[in-house]
Amino acid sequence: MNVRAMATIYRFEMLRFFRTLTQSFLSPVLSASLYFIVFGAAIGPRMTELGTVGYAEFLVPGIIMLSVMTQSISNAAFSIFYPKFIRTTYELLSAPISFLEILGGYVGAAATKSFLVALVILTTSTMFVDLQIIYPLAMLLMLILTCLCFALFGFIIGIWADNFEQLQIIPLMIVTPMVFLGGSFYSISVLPPLWQTVTLFNPVVYLISGFRWTFYGQADVPLISSVLAFVLFSAACLAVIWWIFRTGWKLRS
Amino acid sequence: MSIIVDVQNVRKIYDGGIKALGGVSLQIRQGEILALLGPNGAGKTTLISVICGVANATSGSVRVGGFDIVKEYRAARSMIGLVPQEITLEPFGRVLGTTQFSRGLFGKPRDDAYLEKILTKLSLWDKRTAQLNQLSGGMKRRVMIAKALSHEPAVLFLDEPSAGVDVELRRDMWQTVEELRSTGVTIILTTHYIEEAEALADRVGVIAKGQLLVVEEKSRLMQQMGKKQITIQLSEAIVTVPESLEGYGLELGQNGASLIYSYDTNGTRTGITKLLNEISASGLVLRDLQTRQSTLEDIFVGLLSDSEQREASEL
Numbered sequence A: 001m002n003v004r005a006m007a008t009i010y011r012f013e014m015l016r017f018f019r020t021l022t023q024s025f026l027s028p029v030l031s032a033s034l035y036f037i038v039f040g041a042a043i044g045p046r047m048t049e050l051g052t053v054g055y056a057e058f059l060v061p062g063i064i065m066l067s068v069m070t071q072s073i074s075n076a077a078f079s080i081f082y083p084k085f086i087r088t089t090y091e092l093l094s095a096p097i098s099f100l101e102i103l104g105g106y107v108g109a110a111a112t113k114s115f116l117v118a119l120v121i122l123t124t125s126t127m128f129v130d131l132q133i134i135y136p137l138a139m140l141l142m143l144i145l146t147c148l149c150f151a152l153f154g155f156i157i158g159i160w161a162d163n164f165e166q167l168q169i170i171p172l173m174i175v176t177p178m179v180f181l182g183g184s185f186y187s188i189s190v191l192p193p194l195w196q197t198v199t200l201f202n203p204v205v206y207l208i209s210g211f212r213w214t215f216y217g218q219a220d221v222p223l224i225s226s227v228l229a230f231v232l233f234s235a236a237c238l239a240v241i242w243w244i245f246r247t248g249w250k251l252r253s
Numbered sequence B: 001m002s003i004i005v006d007v008q009n010v011r012k013i014y015d016g017g018i019k020a021l022g023g024v025s026l027q028i029r030q031g032e033i034l035a036l037l038g039p040n041g042a043g044k045t046t047l048i049s050v051i052c053g054v055a056n057a058t059s060g061s062v063r064v065g066g067f068d069i070v071k072e073y074r075a076a077r078s079m080i081g082l083v084p085q086e087i088t089l090e091p092f093g094r095v096l097g098t099t100q101f102s103r104g105l106f107g108k109p110r111d112d113a114y115l116e117k118i119l120t121k122l123s124l125w126d127k128r129t130a131q132l133n134q135l136s137g138g139m140k141r142r143v144m145i146a147k148a149l150s151h152e153p154a155v156l157f158l159d160e161p162s163a164g165v166d167v168e169l170r171r172d173m174w175q176t177v178e179e180l181r182s183t184g185v186t187i188i189l190t191t192h193y194i195e196e197a198e199a200l201a202d203r204v205g206v207i208a209k210g211q212l213l214v215v216e217e218k219s220r221l222m223q224q225m226g227k228k229q230i231t232i233q234l235s236e237a238i239v240t241v242p243e244s245l246e247g248y249g250l251e252l253g254q255n256g257a258s259l260i261y262s263y264d265t266n267g268t269r270t271g272i273t274k275l276l277n278e279i280s281a282s283g284l285v286l287r288d289l290q291t292r293q294s295t296l297e298d299i300f301v302g303l304l305s306d307s308e309q310r311e312a313s314e315l
Helices: A003-019 A021-046 A055-085 A089-094 A099-125 A136-160 A164-184 A193-199 A203-216 A223-247 B044-052 B073-078 B095-105 B112-121 B137-149 B167-182 B194-200 B218-225 B243-248 B272-281 B296-314
Strands: B003-013 B019-029 B033-037 B059-064 B080-083 B155-159 B186-191 B203-208 B211-217 B227-234 B258-264 B286-293
Touching: A003 A021, A003 A099, A003 B095, A021 A055, A021 A099, A055 A089, A055 A099, A055 A136, A055 A164, A055 A203, A089 B044, A089 B080, A089 B095, A099 A136, A099 A223, A136 A164, A136 A203, A136 A223, A164 A193, A164 A203, A203 A223, B003 B044, B003 B186, B019 B044, B019 B186, B019 B203, B019 B211, B033 B044, B033 B194, B044 B059, B044 B080, B044 B155, B044 B186, B059 B073, B073 B080, B080 B137, B095 B112, B095 B137, B112 B137, B137 B155, B137 B167, B167 B186, B167 B194, B186 B194, B194 B296, B203 B218, B203 B296, B211 B218, B211 B296, B218 B296, B227 B272, B243 B272, B258 B272, B272 B286
Parallel strands: B033 B186, B033 B203, B080 B155, B155 B186
Antiparallel strands: B003 B019, B003 B059, B203 B211, B227 B258, B227 B286
């Protein structure tokens, strides 16, 4: 195994992250802070409690998941799309490195970046709410898994995209609506019965619900279904990536 | 001399059905400079891409240093450095950083002294902290070479190394290639500049329409296929070649002021003495004589035209 190559990709991706700190770090943190201010501080006090927690507290896991999911996708998608765009992939393809190691370098870096963003948002949230985390280890595990799963998904988008428009279209038109309607800002129990049923077809609901459970011990859907959703989503992404690696689709002519 | 790259019957048909390589076999010897000559679209870059792992072959096999490029890709690719035709660099990266990246990608431990040596040799050490998008075209191409050499490859592929560079830079590039060869690196370069192959190569391969037409020692190729011409300038112009000289296959030069005689340099007898005697006997008066050896370009054009004629006759 070419660990050094994987570490090289990882290190250079992280260097790029720190080189573009404003865009990659401050921007998502600022967005999350705005959600806290608008929904948490301004609107929150006027909302009724959701379960046993106040609305502002309820928001924290949702906002973290929103940031983590979108950031993981955009980080990973851009990291592999960029070498394709500037046509430097020849170097990856001609190096003695397996696709799995390429994946490890890029997805690992993308997941680390969004994990760091999540930690900063979590810290920022303590400025707005009195935060409690019932199961901190489970929370960290779910956070890491989400970072990795969505980075894998982003990697697929990055390989698929032929231009910047395609790079943006899935995160913007599919992922963002799914995350917004997946219980980031509300419990699905507040929806009318029909919409509750419709919402259950959104896989993001299970991921956010599971993450919120680690904070407050309460969830919209059974915990086991959240775990199952993680497993299925990761397996689907890995299966697609495995196929991409086997065929060299969009990478090797 | 041992074989370092062994290409066996490699075919490449792209997804759209375009046949880029039609069964190419080629053995590259350790330590040589092999020039692959061919017009645009001949299949030179595709062949290099297949050997280096950038493109998959439709069929056939390639071994580098005895390692199969598919089954033993790690060992095979570790031996190869690739400088593509197009200059593709991360614009915001820096010279030393990008060479360190390339070395790491090939799994080699950090070696600043070696990279300093390479960058110094390529006159880039002073620019090691410069941002890549601020370098000149020639410097960028040298950075591409530095990246390819960063992991100490045994075989270096240079795809059109002097495409789009000025004459002075081309000479610099040639000198760099010569210096690299002196360190024991096997070099394969593609070019459509005949003079480049003539100046650098030990052997020359001519490729056209996905077929390797010939691979031969440059000197032997010129000797075997090269013809020599003697241009006999006459004191007075003539309209037709005299009947007594018909057996020599003479061509009448411009305005009938000269006769052109082609002969084989390898022949036991060139027939020059006899021809000159016959010219004298026919009453023509000589003014001057010039001889000219056919260049690699003449051979190349000849091979291509033969190949086209063969193809036309097969249709």
